[in-house]
Amino acid sequence: MIASDSSRQRSIKNGSERAEHLAGLIMALARREGMRAGDRLIEQRLADALDLSRAPIRLGLKALEAAGLARGEPHRGFVLAKNPTSGAAQPALAAVRRNEQVYATIAGDVLASRLPADITEAELMRRYGLSRAELQRLLDRIAAEGWIARLPGYGWRFAETISSPEAQAQAKAFRAVIEPAAIAQPGFALPQEVIVRLRERQQRVFEGELERMTIGEIFHSGCEFHEEIIRGAGNPFFLEALKRVNSIRRLFAYRSFADRDGMRRHVREHLRLLDVLETRRYTEAAELMAKHLQRPLVAGLS
Amino acid sequence: MIASDSSRQRSIKNGSERAEHLAGLIMALARREGMRAGDRLIEQRLADALDLSRAPIRLGLKALEAAGLARGEPHRGFVLAKNPTSGAAQPALAAVRRNEQVYATIAGDVLASRLPADITEAELMRRYGLSRAELQRLLDRIAAEGWIARLPGYGWRFAETISSPEAQAQAKAFRAVIEPAAIAQPGFALPQEVIVRLRERQQRVFEGELERMTIGEIFHSGCEFHEEIIRGAGNPFFLEALKRVNSIRRLFAYRSFADRDGMRRHVREHLRLLDVLETRRYTEAAELMAKHLQRPLVAGLS
């Protein structure tokens, strides 16, 4: 439906923060794409991938250079200086946006029911020391993720979804319905190149990268995998529904610990699923997916 | 999850417009609740039902009185003056919000692909003659409904969902998956009072009110029915997903003509479904729902 994960982060006062954020986006992209040290970072291509124009990309690249993650020469553009490992991406994001922290804090407070279900903007501004503009942006983002909504009068209301302790189980139950069903849809089809790309990534994760990934990255990768597959149904409602669930699951994910062994098994199942999908045995694939989603994975990723 | 249908409409310059809007909300509520001429309109109760405080309700009531739809006496509050029929609710809404019109226009333009997928706010302001604030509000609403999203840079992108000609069929396919599945969920249960309320409403519609309802109202009533039922699964993700689909289906609904006979049959199926649900034969109910959703209904309501 709509790529919602690249939710924008403006409202930066300190110019360099914005640049570092962009740098982070670029590194994350490079990582996902499996780029290595020495690969060229072509402005237009990055811009297209991130739905931006070259101007902001440029800022990001300069920030990367300043952080020693990229090297640039006049008229020859930039080149990755280091393999974009998890660790490498961090420094660029060292100036973790305050907004990002506040976001996490709010999420935590809601999960722990430290906030009332109904709350005014003014109250939120006071509690978290935000300006109106900052709060606005934050609320927009949260609303887009679906766990808050305006009341008709003053104030906002947090969704039950997230505050409920059973939310995690409910998300699972929901996915267990839509994901296999999507695969079983009449027109389901996954282009070969998508399968190849997905297999590559899962393979990379399986073969060691897992150890170097943060929980957030692992989770993101899992979401991407499942979203790509559900996309095969060609029905955006399935995709959109999954994205929403995932954006809420992400909130829990941060508080779960990493069970690397479970994850490894998990990724193996992903690979197995790809094999079945490749041969177009969709009924079987749907069943496999159903089983995959039933498996209780401690870390809450799938 | 979150009651999103009472999307607020502020930004009114002409004070009375806001009041008339509120009046409309009150009448619509009275209608849904099956109130009759002579029934009291208790401020606090209306306020609770509409998630507002008494102050705005009061404005609405006064507007209703001015429109001759309610009678008020000092210290005795207001009383419905007429049965809240579809026609009666109209005059109060005569000053149909310009925003509402623009909303409809945009929806139409997107459906007809008269707008590019990516577009800037400035462009939208020019095209539809809106102030930034007005547009902002509109975009927020549309974003909440899920058919537009910000790009990371400048501009917004319309969802594929809505512009696709198959969207209608896709929405149907999606519902055909989640609604029966929700009923089949382990913990599914529908409180008796909900069944009673739903039956009452459907009964009312079946016994003639149908003829006097607008397409919009018929559609709304159908959505509410299905949403109440899916709520029985106790899993907000199902409910939320259905709400989203419905908010998009509503866009199509306005352009479909009314097939009163088909609708009558349709409502009969609703009543039948309630009977089965009442006896807790959920497996059977799920099957019934699946069939119900397969039936090709011209008017695109369900």
Next chain:
DNA sequence: GATTGTATATTGTTGCATAAAAGAACAATC
């Protein structure tokens, strides 16, 4: 005891000026 009337405090909106960010076009370079 519930509901309405009224006054007051709080909350959110609008428009505007300034500043910052992003996009687009084209020349320069590899």
Next chain:
DNA sequence: GATTGTTCTTTTATGCAACAATATACAATC
């Protein structure tokens, strides 16, 4: 021929003050 460098235009954000709407508390009335 693709990519980078540079410049210019357009678009959007931000903070602020005046204003409008909503919420709340309590008294008055039924």
